[in-house]
Amino acid sequence: MNKFKRAAAAVMTAAMVLSLAACDEEAPITNSGASNSSAPSSAANAVTTTPLVTTTYDTDPDVIKAAEDAAAGLDNPDLKVTKRLKWMAWWDIDETTAAAEMFKKAYGIPTEGEDPSREGRIFEYINVAYGERYDKLATAIQSGDSPDLFPFEIRDFPYGVLKGRYQPIDEIIDLSTSKWDGARDVLDQFQLNGRYYCAIYEISFDSLLYYRKSVLEGAGLQDPRTLFENDEWTWDAFLDMAREFQKSGDNKFVIDGYNPENEFVVSTGTPIVSNVNGVITNNMYSPDVERAMDLLSTLQKENLRYPRHELNGWSVNPKAWAQGDILFDGNGGTWEFEGASGLHKYAEKFGWADDEICVVPYPRDPQADKYYHFMKQDALMWCKGSTNADGVAAWIDCNVTSSLDPAVRETSKQQAKDKNGWTDYNYDFIMSQTTLDGTSKLTPIFDFKNGLGSDIASADTADSNVEQLTKYVYIQGEQSYTQLREANFAVIDARINEINEAIKNI
DSSP, X not given: OOOOOEXXXXXXXXXXXXXXXXXXXXXXXXGTTOOOSOOOOXXXXXXXXXXXXEOOOOOOHHXXXXXXHHGGGXXXXXXXXXXXXXXXXXXXXXXXXXXXXXXXXXXXXXXXXXXXXXXXXXXEEEEOOGGGHHHHHHHHHHTTOXXXXXXXXXXXXXXXXXXXXXXXXXXXXXXXXXXXXXGHHHXXXXXXXXXXXXXXXXXXXXXXXXXXXXXXXHTTOOOHHXXXXXXXXXXXXXXXXXXXXXXXXXXXEEEEOSSHHHHHHHTTTOOSXXXXXXXXXXXXXXXXXXXXXXXXXXXXXXXXXXXXXHHSTTOOOHHHXXXXXXXXXXXXSGGGTSSTTSTHHHHHHHTOOTTSEEEEOOOBOTTSSSXXXXXXXXXXXXXXXXXXXXXXXXXXXXXXXXXXXXXXXXXXXXXXXXXXXXXXXXXXXXXXXSXXXXXXXXXXXXXXXXXXXXXXXXXXXXXXXXXXXXXXXXXXXXXXXXXHHHHHHHHHHHHHHHHHHHHTTO
């Protein structure tokens, strides 16, 4: 589960605390949840609603006890941390986690810092607007007032490293120990010239498919979770389901989300841009990528995906999903469900049964050798110019140590359920598929196409060269992938060559 969330709103009648989640790495923040659609009809969901009430959430005592016991497994318990860590982001770090309690037990609560209102906290929070985040970080570094930590985003890797925003984390953390063995395959996909800039200790879903059980059953469709467990959840099964659902009524669509097209491409096992042993590789001519583009074109031509550009001002429409007009909400990971603005609000508002909202991964490419899935990396970047190396090393070690401890995992499970409204059915499934111990059916895969530089690869710019390759095929369909590739290959390939030359010199 994503550890970095702010505890916020509680539904008092359910005695359940929700969290305001970190923003999806791929979703444009300016359009977070905006919708012109009407709410689900009260006639179809005849339930009295209860307003949300702001409250404060404290760490579960069982989590505290487990975290304090697990502190014996820290690599460097003798580090001296006197300064609060400076955290720059567009969301605050949740200090009600096991990692935070372990930090307090081992290192105490730092007392030095510039913001007196943060007394008793581990972090000083430097809030930045999402669209200004990299400019603000660069300004802070140049002025000699660098933060210590910044969120990892795959859209800024490797470009952010080459622009001097981050420094190698393996200078202060020994990533060769057995503690990091489970994450080794993932870590290696993010190394540059033999150096590691991302201390990736956990992964989570970049995006999931959320569906309503009653909507699925009402359309006479098979449960995709059952198909997944039987290794039958493929593109073909997804397309069959999409076409059947489209027949179930007027204006029915199979999937909505800002970037589901990215998930389908990587399910082939071949991302558009990969990192192979520290060499950025252009796969635009791969038959796997071409096959994925054919699937995206089919979804567009048959009007199976929700056409948000035409119907909702380019915004996603979770209300239409709640109404049963969209089968799958594919807009994000666990944070899509959580919080005052998450899908769980509909369950509260309309009194849905606990098993109404279900999740399943994206379908696999039937021709792929494994079940590949895009994953989000729970990692933090050590900022260039940071003066609190001990604090950074201590915080990351607390995170990886707590994530590996069985007692911490078990007690944190209950806290996550209480805070965010997860059922065992969904929570246990998500955790089982995001482990790094080799037991998951899924193989983590990453696409670095948005990490080539904001001028050609930023997903913030709708018409950026790399984004055109998928988005124009999936959303608009005015040009084929072959045409888009021909128009954009030269500039993308030239940038990749520039980046590979620059990597040799870091």
